[in-house]
Every structure is written in structure tokens, then in C-alpha cells.
Amino acid sequence: MVALSVYFHERFLDHDTGAWHPESSVRLVAARRALASADVPFEWREPSPATTAQVARVHAPEYIQSVERLADRSGGALDMDTHVSPASYEAALLAAGAGVEAVKRAVSVGERAFLLVRPPGHHAVRSRGMGFCIFNNVAVAAAYARAELGVERVLIFDWDVHHGNGTQDAFYQDPTVLYASMHLRNHYPGTGAAFEVGAGPGKGFTMNVPLSHGAGDGLVKHLFEAVLEPMAREFRPGLVLISSGYDSQQGDPLGGLRLSADAFHWMALRFAQMADELEAAGPVCFLEGGYEPELLAGSVVRTLEGLAGRVVNFIPEVSDSDHAEVTSTVNALREHWSVLDEVH
Numbered sequence: 608m609v610a611l612s613v614y615f616h617e618r619f620l621d622h623d624t625g626a627w628h629p630e631s632s633v634r635l636v637a638a639r640r641a642l643a644s645a646d647v648p649f650e651w652r653e654p655s656p657a658t659t660a661q662v663a664r665v666h667a668p669e670y671i672q673s674v675e676r677l678a679d680r681s682g683g684a685l686d687m688d689t690h691v692s693p694a695s696y697e698a699a700l701l702a703a704g705a706g707v708e709a710v711k712r713a714v715s716v717g718e719r720a721f722l723l724v725r726p727p728g729h730h731a732v733r734s735r736g737m738g739f740c741i742f743n744n745v746a747v748a749a750a751y752a753r754a755e756l757g758v759e760r761v762l763i764f765d766w767d768v769h770h771g772n773g774t775q776d777a778f779y780q781d782p783t784v785l786y787a788s789m790h791l792r793n794h795y796p797g798t799g800a801a802f803e804v805g806a807g808p809g810k811g812f813t814m815n816v817p818l819s820h821g822a823g824d825g826l827v828k829h830l831f832e833a834v835l836e837p838m839a840r841e842f843r844p845g846l847v848l849i850s851s852g853y854d855s856q857q858g859d860p861l862g863g864l865r866l867s868a869d870a871f872h873w874m875a876l877r878f879a880q881m882a883d884e885l886e887a888a889g890p891v892c893f894l895e896g897g898y899e900p901e902l903l904a905g906s907v908v909r910t911l912e913g914l915a916g917r918v919v920n921f922i923p924e925v926s927d928s929d930h931a932e933v934t935s936t937v938n939a940l941r942e943h944w945s946v947l948d949e950v951h
């Protein structure tokens with residue numbers, strides 16, 4: 608029986624983004640309620656804040672201080688969409704701290720985890736918060752695992768409908784962190800083209816799969832079986848992290864893809880099975896987007912079922928257009944990965 612934890616702190620609810628903002632505490636309240644009645648065994652854990660030294664592996668010290676000062680001065684905005692309220696600095700450190708604790712337990716005791724956190728993180732770049740994100744939680748956790756836990760290689764998969772530009776930036780020249788993202792093409796923040804494959808020693812260790820409007824379960828199945836899982840086996844990560852955004856689900860108001868709740872269950876299960884096979888720690892799932900609270904809540908529960916190893920019947924039809932969606936990604940990465948030789 609695998610140990611499973613969900614990280615949550617009441618302080619996450621106090622990060623106030625203002626009236627009518629889609630990234631509100633309602634999302635976490637709905638997911639917490641759904642988890643409380645879920646038929647899957649797990650432990651609730653309350654995180655401690657990350658230290659500024661841990662956050663500074665990914666963010667400029669001046670930026671970290673500027674968030675603290677903004678919170679102390681009763682708040683302000685980092686960009687049009689990204690607000691800092693008096694509680695936001697503490698909430699952001701707790702969200703990053705949840706990642707640090709979860710990867711530590713993943714490596715030391717073999718635990719899998721879901722991080723029910725906000726603010727989210729994958730858009731936050733070195734010196735700037737953006738896209739509802741303040742500190743890049745998944746990047747801070749990956750950098751911590753590399754620096755302090757002896758983990759040699761980290762795989763980060765991002766299934767949010769938006770490209771995780773901040774995470775990509777953090778590891779763009781780093782061959783020890785494979786960042787792979789599927790996202791809606793020509794959507795916020797505008798990055799994540801198939802030809803963005805990394806630079807310098809990190810060339811080949813960034814993978815972007817920009818998708819057409821309406822892509823869904825067939826694409827997920829094809830991408831995993833033909834491309835992502837073979838690449839993961841070649842990469843051999845010591846730790847698997849997932850940027851779990853649920854705005855890629857059919858019906859999300861900020862989305863445009865059509866993933867079902869079954870798809871999230873199946874992706875979590877496949878990553879859990881892959882981690883076992885490769886003797887990697889994780890998966891650890893970091894909540895990113897997802898803006899229809901009840902859809903989000905249902906799929907968080909399904910993700911946890913996947914992490915718990917519960918089997919799901921997932922046999923979507925894979926169409927020719929699903930194959931075409933991954934062609935430019937495979938062509939951009941082919942020279943770097945021998946497992947892609949046979950993929951057309």
C-alpha cells in the first residue's frame with residue numbers, strides 16, 4: 608500500500624486576489640470538501656514555509672523582498688492579473704514549502720503527494736510574478752531535490768492548459784531537469800512552441816506540445832504511449848513532479864482543451880506506474896490552474912485515485928489528428944532522443 612499525502616494550509620485561503628478573480632479560495636474549499644468524502648486513503652499534512660534561501664534557488668532575492676514589502680504595505684499587483692494581499696507572501700512561502708516537504712518525503716519514505724496549494728506557480732519567472740503565480744512552487748521543489756536530496760534527474764510534466772513559462776525558463780539550460788508541457792497553442796502566456804527545446808547543455812531537455820483547440824483524451828493517450836513514456840524511460844528520472852492544472856479539462860472557463868476526469872486519473876496512474884518501474888520518487892502533483900471549482904474538485908479526487916494506483920478504464924479513440932498534434936514536437940526533439948527514431 609503506497610503512502611499518500613495531501614498538503615494544505617488554512618493560510619492558502621487568505622491569499623486574496625480580489626472580487627471576481629478566477630483564482631480564488633473557492634477552488635480550494637471545493638477540492639477540500641471533495642477530498643474529505645473521497646474513497647481513497649491519504650493523510651492531510653500542513654506544510655511549513657519555504658526558507659528564502661530555498662526560494663532564491665529559482666527567484667532573485669530582490670524579487671522575493673519586493674513581494675514581502677508589497678504584502679507588508681497592505682498589498683498591490685505584480686501584473687494586471689497577479690495580486691499580492693497582506694497574507695500573500697506567507698501563503699506563497701507555504702505553497703513553496705509544501706513542495707519542499709513533499710519531495711523530501713517522496714525521496715526519504717517513498718510517499719506520493721498532492722499539493723492543494725495557492726497561489727499557483729508555473730508562470731512565475733526569476734524576477735517577476737505573473738499569471739496568478741508568485742513563486743514557482745514546482746521549480747523550487749525540483750531545485751531543492753537537486754541541491755539537497757542527491758536527486759540526479761527530475762522529470763516535470765505540466766498538464767495545465769497554459770504553458771509553464773516560468774518552469775521552462777528556470778531549467779532551460781539544465782540537462783538534469785526535463786520539463787515537458789502540453790498546452791493550448793496561442794494561449795496565455797504565448798510561449799511553448801515545439802521548437803523551444805532548451806539551450807546550451809540543456810538542449811533537448813525541454814519538450815513542448817502545443818495543441819489545437821478541442822484536443823482531448825485521444826491526444827493524451829497517444830502522447831503518453833508514443834512519446835512521453837519512452838522519453839521518460841530514456842531519461843531515467845530520480846523524481847517525478849507534475850504541474851497539475853485542471854483548466855485543460857472540458858468545460859473550464861479559461862481553457863479550450865477537452866480532457867475528461869478519466870484522463871487526469873489515467874495520467875496520474877501512468878506516472879505512478881512509471882515511477883515504480885524506474886525506481887523514481889513521486890509523483891508529487893502541484894495544483895496550478897483549474898477555474899470551475901466543482902470540475903476541479905472532482906478531478907483532484909480522480910488524480911489522487913490514480914496516485915493511489917487505482918485502475919481506470921481509459922480507452923479513448925486515437926485519431927489521425929491526435930497523431931498530427933505531436934509531429935512537430937517529435938521532429939524538434941528527434942535528434943536528442945534515440946527512442947523517437949521510430950515515432951512518426
Ligand SMILES: [Zn+2]
Pocket residue numbers: 767768769852854895896897
Ligand atoms: Zn493554467
